[in-house]
Amino acid sequence: MPDPVELHVVSxxxxxxxxxxxxxxxxxxxxxxxxxxRHPRITVVEDVHLAAARARGRRAVVMFTLVGxxxxxxxxxxxxxxxxxxxxxLGHPMEAVARVSxxxxxxxxxxxxxxxxxxxxxxxxxxxxxRYDDGAGADRLRExxxxxxxxxxxxxxxxxxxxxxxxxxxxxxxxxxxxEPPGELWTLDPAKVVGLTIDADAxxxxxxERVRGMGGGGNYxxxxxxxxxxxxxxxxxxxxxxxxxxxxxxxxxxTARRIVRIVEERRLRVESAG
Numbered sequence: 001m002p003d004p005v006e007l008h009v010v011s012x013x014x015x016x017x018x019x020x021x022x023x024x025x026x027x028x029x030x031x032x033x034x035x036x037x038r039h040p041r042i043t044v045v046e047d048v049h050l051a052a053a054r055a056r057g058r059r060a061v062v063m064f065t066l067v068g069x070x071x072x073x074x075x076x077x078x079x080x081x082x083x084x085x086x087x088x089x090l091g092h093p094m095e096a097v098a099r100v101s102x103x104x105x106x107x108x109x110x111x112x113x114x115x116x117x118x119x120x121x122x123x124x125x126x127x128x129x130x131r132y133d134d135g136a137g138a139d140r141l142r143e144x145x146x147x148x149x150x151x152x153x154x155x156x157x158x159x160x161x162x163x164x165x166x167x168x169x170x171x172x173x174x175x176x177x178x179x180e181p182p183g184e185l186w187t188l189d190p191a192k193v194v195g196l197t198i199d200a201d202a203x204x205x206x207x208x209e210r211v212r213g214m215g216g217g218g219n220y221x222x223x224x225x226x227x228x229x230x231x232x233x234x235x236x237x238x239x240x241x242x243x244x245x246x247x248x249x250x251x252x253x254x255t256a257r258r259i260v261r262i263v264e265e266r267r268l269r270v271e272s273a274g
Contacts, residue, residue: 004035005059005061006061008061009039010042011040011041014041017065018089022063045071061085061087063086063087064088072088118167122164124169125163125167125169126161126164129161133160133172135172135174138182138185139184142184142187145192146168146194146263147192148160148173148194149185149195151176151196151229151230152229154203155255163259166256166260173185177228177232185240186240191263193242194242196247198230198246198247200226202248204221204222204223207220245258
């Protein structure tokens with residue numbers, strides 16, 4: 001079996017940006033084994049030489065976020081000399097933006113988050129998602145950008161928080177068999193409502209773990225009960241006329257991307273029709 005591909009993450013700060021990108025890249029090669037080798041806090045040329053030497057002769061890709069031009073040029077030169085594949089994750093984007101904007105980059109490693117309008121929008125969205133989780137504050141549903149509707153343990157809360165991080169004010173409404181959803185749900189712009197469903201067996205397993213962890217019992221995790229709940233949820237989704245996403249085998253990130261795509265496409269269609 002071949003050695004794993006090494007992803008050498010080199011940064012003059014913590015290296016979190018490059019590390020997240022390396023994880024995203026690795027996820028696209030599920031059959032390939034990877035090893036992430038981190039080289040944080042690179043501050044002098046000698047550190048760059050050590051990082052490049054460690055990758056030399058290996059099945060390696062060097063991914064670096066170095067804002068200092070000297071360190072960046074040394075890393076590029078060493079990678080070429082050692083015949084290492086490399087990705088300059090900050091250099092090329094900074095150079096492109098500098099050319100278009102006419103302003104030089106600040107070149108400050110680990111620069112703090114800019115407190116701009118998008119930052120405050122994200123914070124407001126997170127506060128909204130926390131406040132209006134699991135059906136709370138139904139009278140404020142109209143203020144949401146996205147409203148998720150699904151049975152218990154269908155990933156409504158984690159999806160709400162992730163969408164909030166992306167800047168979407170998200171509320172979620174639980175569907176409970178035999179209980180009519182809040183009246184406000186039926187008055188919403190349908191373009192913002194998305195239903196969630198999940199495979200019955202997968203839901204039974206998730207609920208079973210929760211029940212065991214709480215030392216409880218009842219029909220919460222019973223498969224027959226779950227089938228009834230999912231049927232009732234399907235009837236609610238049909239009455240709402242909303243798109244439905246099956247979340248059983250999807251990561252939170254992928255489900256969130258699908259939700260955003262659905263909501264944005266429907267919003268654009270409504271605006272075009274108007």
